[in-house]
Amino acid sequence: MQEPENTTEMKRVLEAALLTCSEPLSLDDMLKLFAGRMERATLRMLLDELRADWQTGTLELVQVASGWRFQARAEYAPFIARLTPDRPQRYSRALMETLAIIAYRQPVTRGDIEEVRGVMVNPNIMRQLLERHWIDVVGQREVPGRPSLYATTRTFLDDFNLRTLSELPAMDDFQHPELQLDLQPHTPESPSMN
Amino acid sequence: MQEPENTTEMKRVLEAALLTCSEPLSLDDMLKLFAGRMERATLRMLLDELRADWQTGTLELVQVASGWRFQARAEYAPFIARLTPDRPQRYSRALMETLAIIAYRQPVTRGDIEEVRGVMVNPNIMRQLLERHWIDVVGQREVPGRPSLYATTRTFLDDFNLRTLSELPAMDDFQHPELQLDLQPHTPESPSMN
């Protein structure tokens, strides 16, 4: 190992160290790189130069409380975040039922949803559905209070792999298909179903 | 967040991700960066370009078993080592021999390792190798006791800067490949023997 001879070489040692250390490096840390053959003033100058070198780079050299570090420019963070996705959350039954009512009965107001479900609509659920772009407001019903009318969106269709709402199975499509054992001529099902 | 529009921007996203991730990124990982809007061929081309861009840089883009990573050029290692004087020292001969047997003769059981080394396997060594994720259990040999079969991992290859096992240093398999024993009829050995 040859000690760096000139400031160009020193700057390269500095850069390699800063790029490979997971923690910020203090000035004292960085002096250690050069085994004492480095002035603090020179070090500060080299850090300024290094920062300028990376001015248009994908990383930036920043000074934080405990020292200096390279970090990805903010614009790249969302892409990097895709590498370690958080575990997908699960939606509640209340949310799914609300979504189902909007899908099958649209356009509906919160009042409509509450009437069908028999419970108040949790505002968080509507917010989640709106943020997910599965529903949006398509108008207001002209009744006192002018409540918003909700409907499902194209994103909803895309995410559920549907081309149109009419591809949502109708109710009778899933009337216990595995229980169709009646060998008699089809009679109307239980009276309540008509 | 705007999806990158051209290959220059894509290469910058790639560079930022590779510079910030301490684990090697596989091609599949890197495709995730672009949310599916990237061809494998383009990605490979960009990686080649990126490697060329860093040709004279302080880091180099290398390919190891589980993907691609940036690492400091060897000439900077001694300087960086000064920052952490307590970095892992060399492993014991016993550990390295055990690792070598597993690497070159895999899959092997503890019994196989003991046969080669002529001594009991120290359970601490196996634990260390497993904790380091350099080896893992890949099955059981179908003999009484069903002993575990050990093999080396991708992490082992990554940590030793290798892409495949075939890049392991060549092994001198016996000085004389076809074991030519001296087949002369033996004369009684020298009297000094007794």
Next chain:
Amino acid sequence: MQTKLAIDARIYGQQLDAIPQDLYIPPDALEVYLEAFEGPLDLLLYLIRKHNLDILDIPMAELTRQYMRYVEKMQASRLELAAEYLLMSAMLIEIKSRMLLPKPAEITEEDDPRAALVRRLMEYEAIKLAAQRLDALPQVGREISVAQAYYEHIVQVVPAQVSLDELLAAWQGVLQRASHYQHHQISREELSVREHMSQILRRLRQDGMVEFSALFDVVTEGLPKLVVCFLAILELAREGLVHITQQAAYTPIYLQLHGAP
């Protein structure tokens, strides 16, 4: 090839570079020597290499004698380790005694009592060298420093994946609990109408007032769709969601959201 036996040990503050030639072991240093060897095979290899013996033609007597001297010394203090060395002693003595027996006229390689030992020694030596080469490779965390610049971790909310089945199950659950079941049975046709109702509402919200005929794309849409669209308009009107106006007979009909200016 001569293998170098690396010893990193200090005795009385003095660095030990190698095992002394005569193999005399100062009592206090016994443990150090024991640790320098990885076992009986390692010791045998050392003896063979030290005395420049041909591994393929081991003079068993010489080797066995040296080995036994060594094992006697270690027996005193390290019995549990000595067991493995004693086993090797027994093997060496067995080989030696078999070699003293009269030889059959034709001998093959397999008959040489030393063959198994030689194979093991060679395998061990090969592995020992491989281990040294492996250890000489640059390692991450030792010689290799991997780039790990910082980045602001953005907690990305990953939307839950929901299947159509789950949506249907939810809908079914709603209906089963609702008392007015029959009113909620939805046919495909009705869903098409409802979809068009939403589309028309969106259009009116965006454009304000729209001419009735402009809602029908007679060029690209088939008759069933036009009918569905018309049904949607009627349903919207019935539910009081749109306002339909016409200034005079045969003038254009306009739709707007109810209550729109």
